[in-house]
Amino acid sequence: MRSYLLRRLIGMIVVIFLVLTIAFVLVRLAPGDPASLMLGPDASPEEVAALRVRLGLDQPIIAQFGSFLANALRGDLGQSLFFNQPVTTVLASRAEPTIVLALFSLLVALVIATPIGIWAAYRRGSVLDQTSITTAMLAASVPSFLTGLVFQRYLATDLGWFPASGYGGAGAGFTERMRHLILPAITLGITNSALILRFTRASMLDILGEDYVRTARAKGMTERRVVLRHALKNAGIPIITVVGLTFALLVSGAVVTERVFNLPGMGNLVVNAVLRRDYPVIQGTLIVVAALYVLVNLITDLLYLAVDKRVKY
Amino acid sequence: MQTPDDTILSVEGLRVGFGRGAATVTALRDVSFTLGRGKTLALVGESGSGKSVTSLALMGLLPPSGRILSGRLNFRRSDGTVVDLAGLDAAGYRAMRGPGISMIFQEPMSSLNPLFTVGDQIGEMLLLHENVSSAQRDKRVIEMLELVEIPGAAARAKSYPHELSGGMRQRVMIAMGLICNPALLIADEPTTALDVTIQAQILDLMRRLQKELDMSILFITHDMGVVAEMADQVAVMYAGAVVEQAGVLDLFDHTRHPYTQGLLASIPRDDLVDGERLVPIPGSVPSLTALPSGCAFAPRCSHAQPECHRPVSLEEKASGHLSACIFDFAGAA
Ligand SMILES: Nc1ncnc2c1ncn2[C@@H]1O[C@H](COP(=O)(O)OP(=O)(O)OP(=O)(O)O)[C@@H](O)[C@H]1O
Numbered sequence A: 001m002r003s004y005l006l007r008r009l010i011g012m013i014v015v016i017f018l019v020l021t022i023a024f025v026l027v028r029l030a031p032g033d034p035a036s037l038m039l040g041p042d043a044s045p046e047e048v049a050a051l052r053v054r055l056g057l058d059q060p061i062i063a064q065f066g067s068f069l070a071n072a073l074r075g076d077l078g079q080s081l082f083f084n085q086p087v088t089t090v091l092a093s094r095a096e097p098t099i100v101l102a103l104f105s106l107l108v109a110l111v112i113a114t115p116i117g118i119w120a121a122y123r124r125g126s127v128l129d130q131t132s133i134t135t136a137m138l139a140a141s142v143p144s145f146l147t148g149l150v151f152q153r154y155l156a157t158d159l160g161w162f163p164a165s166g167y168g169g170a171g172a173g174f175t176e177r178m179r180h181l182i183l184p185a186i187t188l189g190i191t192n193s194a195l196i197l198r199f200t201r202a203s204m205l206d207i208l209g210e211d212y213v214r215t216a217r218a219k220g221m222t223e224r225r226v227v228l229r230h231a232l233k234n235a236g237i238p239i240i241t242v243v244g245l246t247f248a249l250l251v252s253g254a255v256v257t258e259r260v261f262n263l264p265g266m267g268n269l270v271v272n273a274v275l276r277r278d279y280p281v282i283q284g285t286l287i288v289v290a291a292l293y294v295l296v297n298l299i300t301d302l303l304y305l306a307v308d309k310r311v312k313y
Numbered sequence B: 001m002q003t004p005d006d007t008i009l010s011v012e013g014l015r016v017g018f019g020r021g022a023a024t025v026t027a028l029r030d031v032s033f034t035l036g037r038g039k040t041l042a043l044v045g046e047s048g049s050g051k052s053v054t055s056l057a058l059m060g061l062l063p064p065s066g067r068i069l070s071g072r073l074n075f076r077r078s079d080g081t082v083v084d085l086a087g088l089d090a091a092g093y094r095a096m097r098g099p100g101i102s103m104i105f106q107e108p109m110s111s112l113n114p115l116f117t118v119g120d121q122i123g124e125m126l127l128l129h130e131n132v133s134s135a136q137r138d139k140r141v142i143e144m145l146e147l148v149e150i151p152g153a154a155a156r157a158k159s160y161p162h163e164l165s166g167g168m169r170q171r172v173m174i175a176m177g178l179i180c181n182p183a184l185l186i187a188d189e190p191t192t193a194l195d196v197t198i199q200a201q202i203l204d205l206m207r208r209l210q211k212e213l214d215m216s217i218l219f220i221t222h223d224m225g226v227v228a229e230m231a232d233q234v235a236v237m238y239a240g241a242v243v244e245q246a247g248v249l250d251l252f253d254h255t256r257h258p259y260t261q262g263l264l265a266s267i268p269r270d271d272l273v274d275g276e277r278l279v280p281i282p283g284s285v286p287s288l289t290a291l292p293s294g295c296a297f298a299p300r301c302s303h304a305q306p307e308c309h310r311p312v313s314l315e316e317k318a319s320g321h322l323s324a325c326i327f328d329f330a331g332a333a
């Protein structure tokens, strides 16, 4: 167990190092000189030269990489060119909406998908089973911006049940902020519930055919107990995987939703950073999202360990 | 012939089909046998003859595609009343499983839930059927594990199935099956998946527990050696029907059905207790979808006559000895 954690830690360090390298290379790969790109066509040669020095672009590439790594490890991801603030500060102020949106929509997806998935598997071939699969496919194939726009139009603008956009403005309280996340979370949750539903159904179908499920029935318990205690715990293992994957996708998938609902999250931030050629912010977002991904993966694996005693690392 | 009072289970003309409508395959055509209280009835037959389907029908655990087409499954409850299992609803069956009828399955490796400790899984029987405190439950579980001779019972109760060998898992299954003191235990080839020495230990254990707990056993096997060792009575199945039933000595000494004769002739008598597998009779078991009219065994039978195409049914040829052959070959083995 300890050696497993050590191996995982080393693995994580390697991944983070690779991500940092990619982030570094990506900016250097952009055609032309980063400094003049960042400043745009109107900048004078002196301004470009000054920025080159500020960014360390006059140094040899290895030295640049070295100081980039050293700074990143200290938690310094550089200055945002647009905001004139440290990238970490900019990111931190945008992290909450994105992460809460991801968690919130994951909850929505689970609440929709798991009961239907379990029931569809239990009543395989029934009308409910077939309807739920078709609906899930439909939901997955409608782009989330479309669902988002429809919700916004009818539930927010017309009916006024929810705020149509934004995050409540500066100084908004917690409840107010969460109220602004309801529609985005449902939008994103519906799109992602399709995958979880199909996984739950498939994994439940497998498990319901197992010998130990028959044993459970032979013990004289209710069908409810057979399914929810003996089958679901086993079916939960593959479901954990897909939930972990979905969560990681949600963070990056938040881009579209944040744009539709105009949320000040990391998704919106990175889109604007691309438009403004704010390379340090693009770099920083890439690194933070990758780190989140690695973290969620680790949590998923530790959950396995907690659920299934057969898993030995 | 037993008086009905001595009978714990009497199966009459059980027919089970898989699939719907015209596509129905009749897996059990005519299964009839009686099991005396406190006795062991061995249900024997080649692979595919319908032994497991019979036991699942008794437990009400047929897969969704299967259903009982007709027949009576009369079971005498501990209060003396007789109930037809085929007529029970879901709730009635739930109450029957456990304290009434318990089952040990053919596959010890996969029949335990991998995510719960064996103590949990055995204790769940008490949770479901008896109103006892959790401390009482733990105590009974450990006693039961000791009864099935699992060393270090208290520690073992906290093990997960994957930490146990096949033999230990089957002992756990037995402990689970017996903890509610069932009137009838159905054991579907409980030792087939185990190696020979373990097999002998498990059989010893079951015999001992049967005496201690005073239960009746429906013992399913295709091993004539095990039959000789375990059974009081034997019912022989062929292609979904019982073709002969008799007391164990009677069956071995005065075999009446040519199929049973074939089964017995194919193993050396001296080796009976060694648990050897059956050597199949020439020819093969007919497909359930293409059964001959009349006696299903006729195509493989050396005594077959034109009359064998007439329908046959299980008839009492001598006291307590039933055979489904239009001829009577008593003692011809
Ligand atoms: N779920 C099912 N669907 C369709 N047919 C089935 C099903 N289960 C069993 N059968 C059929 O019923 C017949 C009897 O099968 P069963 O499992 O009872 O045999 P068995 O006597 O227990 O054999 P073995 O000694 O191999 O365990 C077989 O021909 C099989 O094809």
Ligand SMILES: [Mg+2]
Pocket: B051, B052, B053, B106, B188
């Ligand atoms: Mg079988």
